[in-house]
Amino acid sequence: MRWLLRSRNVPVAIQNGSHNTLDSCRSLVTSCRAVLLPRFGGPEVLEVRQNVHIPELKPKEVLVRTRAVSVNPLDTRMRSGYGRSLFEPLLPLILGRDISGEVAALGSSVRSLSVGQEVFGALHPTAVRGTYADYAILAEDELTIKPESISHAEASAIPFAALTAWRALRCTARIKQGQRLLVVGGGGAVGFSAIQLAVAVGCHVSTTCGGECISRILAAGAEQAVDYTAEDYETSINGYFDAVLDTIGVPETERIGINLLKRGGHYMTLQGEAASLADRYGLAVGLPVSTAILLKKQVQYRYSHGIEYSWNYMRADPEGLHEIRRLSDVGKLKVPVDKTFSIKEVKEAHEVKDKRLVPGKVVLEFD
Ligand SMILES: NC(=O)c1ccc[n+]([C@@H]2O[C@H](COP(=O)([O-])OP(=O)(O)OC[C@H]3O[C@@H](n4cnc5c(N)ncnc54)[C@H](OP(=O)(O)O)[C@@H]3O)[C@@H](O)[C@H]2O)c1
Incomplete structure (x- = not known):
């Protein structure tokens, strides 16, 4: 296998076989620029740092060269301390759930993607190493091919x-x-x-x-x-x-x-309410309390109204992502992007969301 560094600094494996591993890729990309959250607080706590370590890929993981990420309410809430019962011991975090970019390397058992493909997808809400980084790591089932009909910025607003x-x-x-x-x-x-x-x-x-x-x-x-x-x-x-x-x-x-x-x-x-109760009472008490509250409401509403009550959370769903891709490609699923910032302006991007100066999606673009 030989390596080529593409014009936009995307490392691409040129090889005879069909798969690449980070073991080989590490010779090129072992660290990158990332936005770190060293402590909870306002937008000012976000730090753009160089030389942030990129962990080794597990077999089902994919290294993605980031082109655009969107700012979700979860990002600004996590920055302010939402989920601190879970995340505080894991600081510094990298925020960011959505991504659109290019495959830079593949874990050893990834079969559905290849290096160089344009992909988009989203991380689970509890992921510690988010997508506000030049290189992000997602599981194979958290990614799919980006529709050609939309830009990276548009794609990053959707998943x-x-x-x-x-x-x-x-x-x-x-x-x-x-x-x-x-x-x-x-x-x-x-x-x-x-x-x-x-x-x-x-x-x-x-x-x-x-x-x-x-x-x-x-x-x-x-x-x-x-x-x-x-x-x-x-x-x-x-x-x-x-x-x-x-x-x-x-x-x-x-x-x-x-x-x-x-x-x-x-x-x-x-x-x-699981995360907010865990933040208030600690994981050991907050999670059982939240389960009890949920069960009580489910029983109460089934009895009083004959309806099913649930708390819903984002989860990876390959079938869903496939359908989201299909609908986005034909223009039937769009999330309008109101404003874009460079990743270097991440503090400003969080500030406009905090102050509700931009009502719709804000996207961070990577040079
Ligand atoms: N549980 C999960 O896994 C999960 C996943 C994603 C998002 N969320 C949560 O879901 C919420 C929505 O997320 P999002 O990404 O869609 O946020 P978003 O794009 O910022 O949208 C929030 C929308 O709510 C509208 N709104 C506010 N108060 C309203 C009201 N009383 N009645 C009707 N509309 C109202 C706002 O419109 P105006 O500007 O007109 O007020 C705004 O368009 C956030 O709280 C987020 O944290 C949870």
Whole structure:
């Protein structure tokens, strides 16, 4: 095997066989630039550092040369200390879940990808080495080929949000053609992804959102979009639903969402309390307490309303990622990018999200 350093510093293995291992790749890439989170706090704690060690690839892992990553609410929340019960002993962390880039090297048992391919995907919410780095490591099943029709910046905005929506709609509620879905908070990345995924299945979709998103949401195929800032959506929303995806998850939206469900319907919130309770009481107490709270609500709502209640989390899902790729490629699944920054401007990017100066997706691009 011989090695070639591509024009944009992507190490590419030129070889006779079909696979490359990091053992060989390490001769070229053993460290890289990354954004470190040495302690919890405001955007000012983020540090762009050179020569950050790249761990060895495990057999099913892939080294990706990063082109773009998006800023998710989880990134800014983790930076501020959300999940500290889990993450504090592991500092410094690298933030970032989403990625779009190029395959730089493959673990020994990766079969579905090859070096040089353009890929996109997302890490699990609890990953410690995130994607805010020139080289990121993801599992094979967290990645798929990037659609050629969209840029790296556009691709990086999609996977974490769309997989969160997919897991709720397809794995929890198992939505089917003809069913009715209510998305609470359809203007955000997860909510807008959920609308598009459900429309693609043939569902009838209603949503609540800020007024400026209404035309985009109706153009994506939703049948009703109610401006929650101007109307009482509890009375404006038409009919009852087979599933409610609540991206906001405050007591008020939970109450309304549950009251708008048919019997047998699914209420799914993205604001599960496991991490916040673990932060408050420690892992040993917080996790059992959160399980007890969840069980209590599930029993209570089954008894009072005849509905299924769940906390939903993003998980890797190769089938979901494949479908997300297919829909993105044909323009049926988009997450609009409002603003891009260079990775060197990561503090500014976090600041605009913290201060809500940019409502939509913010993407960090790598030179
Ligand atoms: N559990 C998980 O695994 C998981 C995974 C991904 C995301 N999440 C969580 O899910 C939430 C959404 O994530 P995201 O990536 O979609 O965030 P996002 O793109 O920032 O979107 C949030 C959206 O919520 C809207 N909104 C706020 N209050 C609302 C209300 N009362 N009614 C209707 N819409 C409202 C905002 O619109 P306006 O600007 O108009 O207020 C904004 O468009 C975040 O809290 C995130 O932490 C959880």
